[in-house]
Amino acid sequence: MPWLKLTSKALYLMEGSQFLNKVDLDPRDKPHERSLQLPISWFKSPDPPTGIVVALSCPDEPTAALPPSPPPAPPHTSSPKVNFALVPDPWKPASKPHLTVLVQAFHDQGIVDGRVLAYAAATISRESSWNPRAVNTTDRAAKTGFPGAGLAQITWKDNYRAVGKLTGIDFVGQPKLMFDPYKGLRAKAAFFQMNRMIPLIEKGEYESAAGIYNAGNPKFRSSYTRNVAVDTKKWLPVFTM
Structure with a gap:
């Protein structure tokens, strides 16, 4: 404990x-x-x-404590393919350059489940509009040097440090690495892992996962959690094996 x-x-x-x-x-x-x-x-x-x-x-x-090693991708398991034609209309142009990067980054973090990728795409759409240079200047972390940045939108130094341990990327020493789409998406995958969101996503409990992501509480509900749950279902057909 x-x-x-x-x-x-x-x-x-x-x-x-x-x-x-x-x-x-x-x-x-x-x-x-x-x-x-x-x-x-x-x-x-x-x-x-x-x-x-x-x-x-x-x-x-x-x-x-020794940081846990990122779980390897399951052997002989390929990553989902991206069906660009099925990307939800509002996000087709903005997301197109980054969808294959999303699949690769999550694969390299040991995640190949299309449901998790769909959930990640839904949160990226809501939080950064697929802009890898996006910065959240409105929350309390904005003035700490560790704001919500890039496609990951992870905040606070302790979270930068934690995802750095899981990915092997020094986000505390070099916070601007969050603006790198691949590295930022590795951080996002690690954040899902360390907050135990993936089992919820795999069970289709998207709003509970969004509660953890947004407020650290699976029971938290808001317009954000509801919208992410709805949007995840729209993204599901995009990622197919």
Whole structure:
């Protein structure tokens, strides 16, 4: 079960004796004070931390847990083909340059299910309109240096770090890599994996998956979750084996 550990340097999301993620403490004007951006997403996960240990004296900081390797694509399983003629009309011109990249990026992250690709296409359509240079300037993450960017639209430093561990791409050191369509879509696939959205998508529970994606809660409902669920069904015929 995850738990929290606060030291003089960082807040750690722990499992056992190793940390899964961390948020570094920032200096303040007063030399004996530190601040941090509370990582809300940790508490919205399906298995949130329920306790905290405050280390009054901590000579050694926790060590990182080994990140899980991206699951390989199933052997002898090809990726779905893209039927461009069936792309929903509003998105045909904008999505065309990126659909084969989407299939390749998710394949390289071990995902070859057409339903997951359809769901990803629905979220991209809603969030970035298939513009790989899109930046969300309206939410709270916009001023942190880790905004919703590119086709992935993943926010916050802790999420950049987490998808970086799963993909092997340094999104924290180089946040602008989110603007690269292939790398950004690898990050999107990893975000689906780490938030356990794929089993929901495979069962057709698209709105529950959208609740996790949008608010970290499978029970969350809004016009966004409803629209994504409807749009996913429109994209399903596009990705066929």
